[in-house]
Amino acid sequence: MxxxxxxxxxxxxxxxxxxxxxxxxxxxxxxxxxxxxxxxxxxxxxxxxGYRPSIVDSPVVSVSTDEIEVTINREDEISVPFSISNGGESGLVWDIDFDFPGATVNKTRAKAGLKTMQPELMENTIGIPANHSFHSEKARKGLKTEEVLYSTSFENFPTGEFSGYDNWTVLSGSPFEIVSGSGSDGNRNLRITHDGTSNTQFISAPFFGYQPFGNYELSVDFSISGVEVNSEVYDFYFFDGENGEFSSGVIISEGTIFAADLGENDQLQFFGTNAVVPPNTYNTLKIVYNVEDEVIEYYLNGTPIYEAGFLNGKTPSEMRVLQRNEATSGTRIDVDNFELKQLNTPYRWLSVENMSGVAFEEETNEATLNFNSTGLTAGTYETTLVVRTNDPENRVIEVPVTLSVNDVVSNEMATTPEAVTLGQNYPNPFNPTTTINYTLKQAGEVQIEIFNMQGQKVATLMNENKGAGDYEVNFDAANLASGIYVYRLQAGTTTLTKKMALIK
Structure with a gap:
């Protein structure tokens, strides 16, 4: 093949x-x-x-590590490089993402007594490019700070009847218009007017690109108006392009906002809020994807109105705006100033450099995880690094990531050690526990192992990434016989050994 x-x-x-x-x-x-x-x-x-078919092997991915464990002090940072290699003949396309550490991300909330509404036209996303990387171009850079991924105020759109422009696509109904002088800032905006039928009108914004797992903020200005404005139903839907799943959205019915969440049997429903939408004036809807708290927050005009758990979709990649035409002809919704931005990386203690790439035959690409314990309390922080590829045998590779933060504050003014050192254990001789001190000149992987005098390894005390600085590790030899043992430290290209005596 x-x-x-x-x-x-x-x-x-x-x-x-x-x-x-x-x-x-x-x-x-x-x-x-x-x-x-x-x-x-x-x-x-x-x-x-003499005929021979042309055979080209598929890409074959390998990741240099199957687990990443890092220990640092508070107010410290460390960078850990790793590699993604291709052992096949075809180009390997890869992207890095994260996932929730837990098995489920849907939070159970008491919703008794809340009015509900059902979504409409909820089939999977359409119009996603056939040839794409997994993430948008900006997302692939490995964003560390707030950055706008997409925005429009419709100022460059031609006025008049609208059938599509700049990758906005009319999916059903008419008329759609770009009108001048009625935007939230007095300039142009998109207008959807009841088309005189009972058919739902809906339009799709451009595909924003697959977004990596992280914190996002969506905001859009809208105004509803008309003779029976509060009898109409208007919808804003957002989809996760990676799996085509719905990720967030609202329905405006009878002038009240209903927010997306999971109901009984984990079925998608829209639950009533206390937020009333004033007609004939612009309002700002904001939806925030909050990864660290595992919630999606809904705001109207700056006021929080609902908090939902994450759904099957976890990122925003496509938007649709609907008008269901349940009222009198002439009702309309005006849309302006849509913006999607990534607030920061999923975890404030972890960021990535080089989130996407292509490795050709027998080629290796490098990526780096940056750990930062600033503002963290002592403890353990976990997530899963997800590497997605086009290797048909390994579409998804998951690498557990653990950061352990010591309850010691690093002294940023301290002089960086000039060399790797390995101290003599104390006490020595010992029975059965002892402590070993060591110093690292720079951040990197550290390994400390114990051998008997026959050269057999009897224990591994350390095998993880550490930042530059002074450390100590304890050794318990309760299960070993009395005798002389060798302990060896390996850090980068440096190897140091010392002897110690166990006397029982």
């Missing part, structure tokens, strides 16, 4: 000339061979026997 660079099956390439036998053609054409070329049976057999 053959694979394209994207890992998809392709038919073998057959490029022999026209083959003729008993007046009938055999094989495929070659522009350099006359159409009436005739070969003998012997020539036909020889040509077919």
């Amino acid at each position: 053959a694979y394209s660079d994207a890992g998809q099956l392709e038919a073998p390439i057959f490029s022999s000339p026209v083959l003729m036998f008993d007046g009938a053609s055999v094989g495929t054409s070659n522009r350099n061979t006359p159409e009436d070329a005739t070969l003998t049976l012997k020539q036909v057999k020889r040509t077919i026997a």
Whole structure:
């Protein structure tokens, strides 16, 4: 079987000339061979026997580590590099993402007595580009601070009847317009007016690109108006492009906002809030994806109105705006100033450099995890690093990530150690516990192992990433016999050993 660079099956390439036998053609054409070329049976057999299909192996991914564990002090930081390699012949496309550490992200909330509404037109997203990287171009940079991923105020859109522009797509109904002088800032805006039918009108914003797991803020200005404005139903839906799942949204019905959440049997429903939308004036809807608290927060005009658990979709990649046409012809919704921005990386203690790449045949790409314990309390912090690839045998690779923060504040003014050192254990001789001190010149992977005098390894005390500084580790030899033992430290290219005596 053959694979394209994207890992998809392709038919073998057959490029022999026209083959003729008993007046009938055999094989495929070659522009350099006359159409009436005739070969003998012997020539036909020889040509077919010499045919070899073109076979290209699929990409084969490997990640340099299956677990990342880091220990640092409070108010400290460390960078841990790792690599993603391709052992196949086709190009390997990879992206890095994170996932919740828990098995589920949906929070159970008391919703008794709340009015509910059902969504409409909830099929999977459409219009997602066929050839894409997993993440948007900006997301691939490994954002560390707030950055706008998409925004529009419709100022560059041509006024008049609107059938689509700048990757905005009308999916159903008419008329849609770009009008001037009625925007939230007095300039242009998108207007959806009841088309005189009972059919739902809806429009799709551009596909924003697959977004990595993280904290996001969506905001949009809107105004509802018309003769029976509060009898109309208006919807804002947001989808996760990675899996086509709904991730957040609101329904405005009878002038009240209903927010998306999971109800009984984990079914998607929209639950009533106390937020009333004033008609004939612009309002600002804001939706915040809050990863650390595992909630999605809804705001109207700056006031919090609802808090939901994460749904099956966890990021915003596409927006749809709907008007259900349940009221009198002439009702409308005006939309302006839409913005999507990533607030920061998913975890304030962890960020990534180089979140996406392509590794060609036998090529290795590098990526780096940056850990920062500033503002953290002592304890353990965990997540899962997710590497998504086009390797058909390894579409998703999960790497557990653990940060342990000591209850010691690093002294930023302290002089960086000039060398790697390994101290003599104390007490020595010992029975059965002892302490080993060591110093690291720079951050990196550290390994401390214990050997008997026959060269057999009897214990591993340390095998993880550490920042530069002074450390100590305890050794309990309760299960070992009396004798002389060797302890060895490996840090980067440095290897140091010392002896210690266990006397029972």
